[in-house]
Each structure stands twice: as structure tokens, then as C-alpha cells.
Amino acid sequence: MKRIIPLFVATLTSFFVLAGLIWPVSLGGYLNIVLDWAIIVGAMALLVAIAHLFLAQWRKIARGNRSSFYSLVFVIVFLLSLGGGLVMGVDDPEYRLWISSIQKPLEVSLLGLAAVVMAGAGVQFYRTRGWSPLTVAFGVSALVFLVIDLGFLQVLNSPPVNAIIKTLQMLPLIGARGLLIGMSFGALIVALKALTGEGVGND
Amino acid sequence: MTEELRDCPHCGNKNLPTASRCVHCGLELEEFFSFEGQNDSGEVPLVPPGEEEGLPELLRDLQQPDLGGIFGEPKEGDTRPIGEEEQKTVSPAVPEWLSRVRERAKVEYPSGDPIRKTGAIETGKTDRDRVSQEFDAWIARLQESARREAMLKAKAVRSSGLNEEGVPDWLQRVRELHPKPEERPTEEVPLKADEADEEPKGWDSGWSEEDLEKLRRGEYQEPGKPASDHSEIEETADSDESDLAEAEEPPVEHQIAELDEESAAGDRIEPDISVKPEETAEVAESEPAESECEAVSEKKETEDLQPDLLLLKSQYERANLLKQLINQEGKASFTPRINPPARGGAAQIILALLMLIGVIGAVLIGDAVWPRPAVPALAAAAFKQSLENLKPGDKVLVVLDYQPAASADIEPGVTAVFRTLQEKKVEITLRTTQPTGLWLADSLRSGSSLETLPEPRLIPGGLLGMLKWAHYSPTNPVIRAATSDSGETMLSLHDFTRVLVVTDASLSIASWMEQVSHWLPPNSLLMITPSQEAVTLSVYYDSGQLGGYLAGMSDFASFDKLSALNAQVSYRAYQVGLLIMIMLLLLGFVVKADDDANRKQKLEAK
Structure with a gap:
């Protein structure tokens, strides 16, 4: 029964959304109501997730583990952000500047670190993976596209070179389209499974 | 009967x-x-008056001959007299172990039935014979169940793998397969009523544990007998049960015809040379039968014990291996030491130097104009054309759906587009699907001199809210009635001439394209993304679902109005970064090739 009720609700909702999309004039207004419900449920789920995260960090602090310092930082920053938003309001320019001045440098630094790590991995890549068709193809293709992006070859303004570059730049498109086709099939199958309830409850 | x-x-x-x-x-x-002739009233108390009756006291009393115990010297009145026939059988030449067994049998069967001569064939079975058969079957069942229990315990120990006493697993298994004597099931004899007062409730062969152990090792030497009489010792040392069976079973076992056939077929047992000619004739007659029975029982036991023996053998081999390993501990090993691979200290230094050079070079060289591509991309050209087609007063919705980390890759293009839109004097509506868009829009407005941009607002529900906006149909009277007084919340995407989405995630692109775009007029949806999303967007552009897009700096440069772009990015720094990555990849090639060459040289040297 625990599985049947959610499955029934999900199937019914999905069929209703499909019907609303097919007959928007008749069912469009009701579809908006259903979407509002979904938004409310999603927002509540987000609140529950935030509360769970906060409680988990709080329990770590109570246990006094070594990593509890980071939990303490998290809890303090969380409370400050929450309090600031409640008191000053989300639309307050000062509050926005405060949050933006913290979040933007942090995320950019994270990307910078990722670049450094990837650069190091470029050196160690062949030592750890060895020579194989896959690794060689990866290295060669990375080199080719890095050189093309440098723009030095385009300066030559040679028609044959430009044709070669154009051809090479089409290769990622081929791969991307293959990926998208695969993803579409996967999404279709998952949607059909969700509609029919197949695989629900199977661990 | x-x-x-x-x-x-x-x-x-x-x-x-x-x-x-x-x-x-x-x-x-x-x-x-x-039993017939049983004296039920003649109860002789084994426990002295005033003492509690319990097992320890009972055992102690059994050791005292004066209380009628069987382990001490029997008193004349306590043990039954052995008949003349049996007295003849037990001659001085009979081995001591055999005499012990026979004495034991006589004590248990005073009437002498079980040790009747083997040649004497009885025409009919008495009740006692039936009792004996039942007892044999019972004993067999007990032994079988004990064996099963031992196997089950061994399996349980094997499967659990836990050992609370710290005993190794293999030893525990061996112990489980060989239960201690006190753990063996007590083979209770259905004692006759007249013997129950005198016999302990358990089998006792009259052999001590030490003697049995010596027998197993082949070191037992009978008093007054030469040590070379091994066959006799082996025959004796089989087990307690075999001794008992020998004492009790001969008359019955000897009457089984199949045993004789089996013996003749190939399982012939060597004649027992240990039997002395001085023994009486009845013993000599009974010995072939005994040996046959022993051979059959040994064969059966061997078959039963084969799995255990295999297990023991494997454990023995493992123990030997472990012993060898322990002996090797602390000794010099001749195995050549494997040098750990080099940590790549030089590579790390080169990597750090390259990055430093890149950063310093980018700072020193300064800004460089991002080159305009000779031939702009088709999608970028379509994007530009789409904006140029806008008329003053057209409504344009701009949705900010990106993270702060991607702002450096996106905002130069967004700034240029906003300026174009402002020049076109279109009506801009700014929305964001995530809270970060609120303060990103603020920084965008303040940093790019776009103060005239409207205030951004958050769309509740993110993409779901956008979907609600997308399929809103203005012809629905229900919706008209419901949204007459709340136009802001029921804003429709159909009201906008262009919808411009600024995003940095492939998932967001797919959601917009697959769930929202088909509700919009053709070519009204435009996108601005980082360069890595160009591949994804090109698919939708080629299929006609997307009106155009700008992906990355090259497209931004082709869009024109690059003054703002040049203020934020440096093409030289970008090139230096690419060069560093190229050099690192080449370094990886070289290092790997060098390692392979060194390894090859070492192998050749060996």
C-alpha cells in the first residue's frame, strides 16, 4: 500500500499534466493549479532538506568530533545569512552585496582550484593510466583543440587550414548529438517506467 | 512372544x-x-546416608570398591561370579586389554549372552537379543546425530568467522570437528534394573585417557608384552567405541553373511598375527569375524571422515605455510627491492613555474582585444539578427539562470547584449530562477554601468514556474477570470517578443528547450552561455528550436560592442592559460615515455 498510493498519485498527475498540455484551452487553468501544488511541495521539500542539513551539522557539533569546527562555521554562517535575510529583506541592496561578495569569490576560487588540479592531472594522466588507445586519443584530441583555440592557425588565413579547422570543430558536435540522442532515449524510458510504475520499489 | x-x-x-x-x-x-527375575525391592543405596546424591558424589562412590564401584577392586559379593566357561576363555595368555574388555562385558552382561561363542548358532532370538538390537540402533542414531551436530557447528563457525576467545578460525574448526571427550554425547546404556545401582551412566572402556593417547601415537606398551606387537596395539587403539563393540558385538556381527562376501571380494583383512596360539579356541574362532567387522567399520568410518581429513590436511598445510612465514620473520630477504616510482618533484616544480609565468605574463601584458572571428558563427549571427529586428517598445524577458562561478565567462556577453537592448529602447523584464540571480543582477548593473536596468525578481518554483508561464493560454476564460487581478503572478511568456535565457548548465538548457521552447513562437527563444555549452546548443539551433545563441568569448566578440568585453577579459591571459595546458599535456607525454624507457633499460639489464 505504501508503494501503491504514491505510484497512483504520480501516474494520475502525469496523465493530467499530459492532458493539460494537449488540451490547453480546456485544462490549462487547472494545470496551473497542479503546477502551483508542485511548486509548494518542492519548496517544502527544500525547507525540509535545509532543516535536515542544519540538524546534521548541529549533531556533529554536539558530538565534538574533529570536523565539528567546520560544522560550527556552517551553523554560524547559516544563522547569520538567515537572520540577515529575515531582518533586512532579500531585496535589500546591502544584503545582496554582502552575500554576493562572499559567494562569488568562493565559487571562482573553486573553479581556479579545479583548473590547477586538472593541470596536474594532465601531467600524471599517462603515468597512472598508461598507454592505451583511449588515453592516446584523449591526449591527441585535447592537444588539437587547445591549439585551435589558441588562434595561431587562424592568423595564417589559409583556406585549406581553415577548412581543416572547420572540419575538426565539427567533431564535438557529432559526439554531442550522439550523447543527446542517448539521453533522450533514456529520459523516454525513465518516463515510461515512472508512468507504468515498473521498477518502483525494486532495490 | x-x-x-x-x-x-x-x-x-x-x-x-x-x-x-x-x-x-x-x-x-x-x-x-x-526383566525377568529382577529384584525391584533390592535397592542398594549408593550414597551414604547423610550425603546428597549428585553426579560428583556418584562418581566418587563408584571409585570406592567397598561401595560396589566398578573402577575399584570388586568385592566378592558385589560382582557376579564369572561362569566356568568364561573363566576358561580368560586365560593368562590373553592380552590385558582383551581381558579388561571381557571383564567389562561380563560386568555388564552377567548372564554371559553377549560373549557367547561365535560358533554357536541360536535358532531363535530371545527378548534380550531384540533389546540388544534396539540398543545398537539407538547407539547408531546417537553417533550419527553427534556427527551431524559436529558438522553443523563447524559450518556455523566457518560462516560466522567470529571468535570471542581469540582462537584462530582454522583451530576452531578443527576443534569443532573433534569435540572434546566431555562434549561427546554420552552413550547411555539401557541398564538392567538390577545393574542400574552398580553401573555409572556412561561408557567406560577401562582405559585411561593417557593410555589411549599413547595408543594413538603407537607408544603404548602393555606390561609384560614386547613393544613390537604393533598390530595388536593398533587393533586396540581404534577407539573406545571399537573396544566396546568388540566386546559386545561379535556374536551378532559374525552372523552377517554380507560381511563375509565383502571380505572375500577384496576387502580382505590381513590375519591378525598378534593373536597368540595360546589363546583359547573360542577366541581364535571369533577373531576372523572381529577383524572383518573392524575392517568394515573402519572403511565406513574412513568414508565418513574423508571430508574432515581433507579439511585437516588443508589446515595442516596452511599451518606449515604460516610457520614458514613466521620463521622468515626478521631474516634477510633476497627479493629485490622495488623502488617506488619517483614523486615527480621536477614535474611539480615545472608546473608551478609555468603557472606563475602565466599569471605574471597575463598581468604584465595587460588587456588584449579579443579577436573577432573572420566568419562569425551562424548561431551568433542569427542571435544578432534577432535582436536587430526588435522595435522600440517590444517586450524582452531576460532570465538569469547561472551561478556566480560562471559570471566571468558570461557577463561580458550579457553586458554587450543589454547595451544593445537599451539602444533599441525595448522594454526589458528581468527575472531569475534562483536566488543567486538577485545579487548577480545587482553586480551586473553596478559593474557595467547598466543602472537603468529594471530590478530583478525571483520566479517562484524555478523551472516549474517558467513552465507555468509558458503554457498559459490567454484564450482560456477560466484563466482570464482567475488572473484578472493578479497579472504579475500569471505573467505569460507569450506576452514577450523575445525570451533571452542566460544559463551555464546543460541540464537547464535541456529543460528550457524540451519543456518551454515549444510553447513559444518560433525563433523567439535566445540563449547566452559559456563556450563549453556551444556544442549542446548547436543541436537545438540546427533543428530550428532555438532562434540563436552566443556561446563564449568568440561569439561575444562577433556580436560587436566589445568595449565592455575588452574591459573585463584579456585574450592574452586566455592564450597563456591554453599554452600552459598544452605544455602540461606534452610534459605528461614526455614523462611517461621517459619512465617506459627507464623500465625497458632495467629489464634489459636484468
Whole structure:
């Protein structure tokens, strides 16, 4: 029964959304109501997730583990952000500047670190993976596209070179389209499974 | 004979009057247990008055001859006299172990039935014979169940792998397969009523544990016998049970014809050369039968013990291996030491130097104009054309759906587009699907001199909210009625001439394209993304679902109005970064090739 009720609700909702999309004039207004419900449920789920995260960090602090310092930082920053938003309001320019001045440098630094790590991995890549068709193809293709992006070859303004570059730049498109086709099939199958309830409850 | 049988009170089936347990249902039938001539009233208390009756006291009393114990010297009145026939059998030349067994058998069977001569074939079975058969079957069942229990325990120990006493797993298994003597099931003999007072409730062969151990090792030497008489010792040392069986079973076992056939077929046992000619004739007659029976029982036991022996053998081999390993501990090993791979200190230094050079070079060289591509991309050209087609007063919705980390890759293009839109004097509506968009829009407005941009607002529900906006149909009267007083919340995407989405995630692109775009007029959806999303967007552009897009700096440069772009990015720094990555990849090639060459040289040297 625990599985049947959610499955029934999900199937019914999905069929209703499909019907609303097919007959928007008749069912469009009701579809908006259903979407509002979904938004409310999603927002509540987000609140529950935030509360769970906060409680988990709080329990770590109570246990006094070594990593509890980071939990303490998290809890303090969380409370400050929450309090600031409640008191000053989300639309307050000062509050926005405060949050933006913290979040933007942090995320950019994270990307910078990722670049450094990837650069190091470029050196160690062949030592750890060895020579194989896959690794060689990866290295060669990375080199080719890095050189093309440098723009030095385009300066030559040679028609044959430009044709070669154009051809090479089409290769990622081929791969991307293959990926998208695969993803579409996967999404279709998952949607059909969700509609029919197949695989629900199977661990 | 039938009229002598008794009914079981539980199942109602017939049982012998001497049976202690119903052979059909297993109910205890002690109340029916009686023998002919049994003196029920002659109860001799084993425990002295004033002492509690318990097992330790009982065992202690059994050791005291004056209380009638069987382990001490028997008193004349306590043990029954051995008949003349049996006295002849036990001659001084008989080995001591055999005499012990026979004495034991006589004590248990004073009437002498079990040790009757093997050549004497009885025409009919008495009740006692039946009791004996039942007892044999019972003992066999007990032994079988004990064996099964031992195997089950061994399996349980094997599967659990836990050992609370710190005993190794293999040793625990061996112990489980060989239970200690005190753990073996007590083979209780259905004692006759007149013997129950004198016999302990357990089998005792008259052999001490030390003697048995010596027998197993082949070191036992009988007093007054030469040590070379091994066959006799081996015959004796089989087990306690075999001794008992030898004492009790001969008359019955010797009458089994199949045994003789088996023996003749190939399982012939070597004649027991240890039997001395001085022994009496009846013993000599009974020995072939005994040896045959022993051979059969040994064969059976061997078959039963084969899995255990295999296990023991494997454990023995493992123990030997472990012993060798322990012996090797601390000794010099001749194995060549494997040098750990180099940590790549030089590579790390080169990597750090390259990055430093890149950063310093980018700072020193300064800004460089991002080159315009000679031929702009088709999608970028379509994007530009789409904006140029806008007229003053057209409504344009701009949705900010990106993270702060991607702002450096996106905002130069967004700034240029906003300026174009402002020049076109279109009406801009700014929305964001995530809270970060609120303060990103603020920084965008303040950093790019776009103060005239409207205030951004958050769309509740993110993409779901956008979907609600997308499929809103203005012709629906229900919706018209419901949204007459709340136009802001029921804003429709159909009201905008262009919808411009600024995003940095492939998932967001797919959601917009697959769930929202088909509700919009053709070519009204435009996108601005980082360069890595160009591949994804090109698919939708080629299929006609997307009106155009700008992906990355090259497209931004082709869009024109690059003054703002050049203020934020440096093409030289970008090139330096690419060069560093190229050099690192090449360095990886070289290092790997160098490693391979060194390894090859070492192999050749070996």
C-alpha cells in the first residue's frame, strides 16, 4: 500500500499534466493549479532538506568530533545569512552585496582550484593510466583543440587550414548529438517506467 | 512372544517389555522397564546416608570398591561370579586389554549372552537379543546425530568467522570437528534394573585417557608384552567405541553373511598375527569375524571422515605455510627491492613555474582585444539578427539562470547584449530562477554601468514556474477570470517578443528547450552561455528550436560592442592559460615515455 498510493498519485498527475498540455484551452487553468501544488511541495521539500542539513551539522557539533569546527562555521554562517535575510529583506541592496561578495569569490576560487588540479592531472594522466588507445586519443584530441583555440592557425588565413579547422570543430558536435540522442532515449524510458510504475520499489 | 509385548501409552504401538523407549514415538517407557527375575525391592543405596546424591558424589562412590564401584577392586559379593566357561576363555595368555574388555562385558552382561561363542548358532532370538538390537540402533542414531551436530557447528563457525576467545578460525574448526571427550554425547546404556545401582551412566572402556593417547601415537606398551606387537596395539587403539563393540558385538556381527562376501571380494583383512596360539579356541574362532567387522567399520568410518581429513590436511598445510612465514620473520630477504616510482618533484616544480609565468605574463601584458572571428558563427549571427529586428517598445524577458562561478565567462556577453537592448529602447523584464540571480543582477548593473536596468525578481518554483508561464493560454476564460487581478503572478511568456535565457548548465538548457521552447513562437527563444555549452546548443539551433545563441568569448566578440568585453577579459591571459595546458599535456607525454624507457633499460639489464 505504501508503494501503491504514491505510484497512483504520480501516474494520475502525469496523465493530467499530459492532458493539460494537449488540451490547453480546456485544462490549462487547472494545470496551473497542479503546477502551483508542485511548486509548494518542492519548496517544502527544500525547507525540509535545509532543516535536515542544519540538524546534521548541529549533531556533529554536539558530538565534538574533529570536523565539528567546520560544522560550527556552517551553523554560524547559516544563522547569520538567515537572520540577515529575515531582518533586512532579500531585496535589500546591502544584503545582496554582502552575500554576493562572499559567494562569488568562493565559487571562482573553486573553479581556479579545479583548473590547477586538472593541470596536474594532465601531467600524471599517462603515468597512472598508461598507454592505451583511449588515453592516446584523449591526449591527441585535447592537444588539437587547445591549439585551435589558441588562434595561431587562424592568423595564417589559409583556406585549406581553415577548412581543416572547420572540419575538426565539427567533431564535438557529432559526439554531442550522439550523447543527446542517448539521453533522450533514456529520459523516454525513465518516463515510461515512472508512468507504468515498473521498477518502483525494486532495490 | 506377541502376548509379551506392551502397548505404548502414547501411540498405542507394541513395544518389548524391556524397551526403555517406545520404538515408534520415542516416549520414555521406564515404568515398563523390567526383566525377568529382577529384584525391584533390592535397592542398594549408593550414597551414604547423610550425603546428597549428585553426579560428583556418584562418581566418587563408584571409585570406592567397598561401595560396589566398578573402577575399584570388586568385592566378592558385589560382582557376579564369572561362569566356568568364561573363566576358561580368560586365560593368562590373553592380552590385558582383551581381558579388561571381557571383564567389562561380563560386568555388564552377567548372564554371559553377549560373549557367547561365535560358533554357536541360536535358532531363535530371545527378548534380550531384540533389546540388544534396539540398543545398537539407538547407539547408531546417537553417533550419527553427534556427527551431524559436529558438522553443523563447524559450518556455523566457518560462516560466522567470529571468535570471542581469540582462537584462530582454522583451530576452531578443527576443534569443532573433534569435540572434546566431555562434549561427546554420552552413550547411555539401557541398564538392567538390577545393574542400574552398580553401573555409572556412561561408557567406560577401562582405559585411561593417557593410555589411549599413547595408543594413538603407537607408544603404548602393555606390561609384560614386547613393544613390537604393533598390530595388536593398533587393533586396540581404534577407539573406545571399537573396544566396546568388540566386546559386545561379535556374536551378532559374525552372523552377517554380507560381511563375509565383502571380505572375500577384496576387502580382505590381513590375519591378525598378534593373536597368540595360546589363546583359547573360542577366541581364535571369533577373531576372523572381529577383524572383518573392524575392517568394515573402519572403511565406513574412513568414508565418513574423508571430508574432515581433507579439511585437516588443508589446515595442516596452511599451518606449515604460516610457520614458514613466521620463521622468515626478521631474516634477510633476497627479493629485490622495488623502488617506488619517483614523486615527480621536477614535474611539480615545472608546473608551478609555468603557472606563475602565466599569471605574471597575463598581468604584465595587460588587456588584449579579443579577436573577432573572420566568419562569425551562424548561431551568433542569427542571435544578432534577432535582436536587430526588435522595435522600440517590444517586450524582452531576460532570465538569469547561472551561478556566480560562471559570471566571468558570461557577463561580458550579457553586458554587450543589454547595451544593445537599451539602444533599441525595448522594454526589458528581468527575472531569475534562483536566488543567486538577485545579487548577480545587482553586480551586473553596478559593474557595467547598466543602472537603468529594471530590478530583478525571483520566479517562484524555478523551472516549474517558467513552465507555468509558458503554457498559459490567454484564450482560456477560466484563466482570464482567475488572473484578472493578479497579472504579475500569471505573467505569460507569450506576452514577450523575445525570451533571452542566460544559463551555464546543460541540464537547464535541456529543460528550457524540451519543456518551454515549444510553447513559444518560433525563433523567439535566445540563449547566452559559456563556450563549453556551444556544442549542446548547436543541436537545438540546427533543428530550428532555438532562434540563436552566443556561446563564449568568440561569439561575444562577433556580436560587436566589445568595449565592455575588452574591459573585463584579456585574450592574452586566455592564450597563456591554453599554452600552459598544452605544455602540461606534452610534459605528461614526455614523462611517461621517459619512465617506459627507464623500465625497458632495467629489464634489459636484468
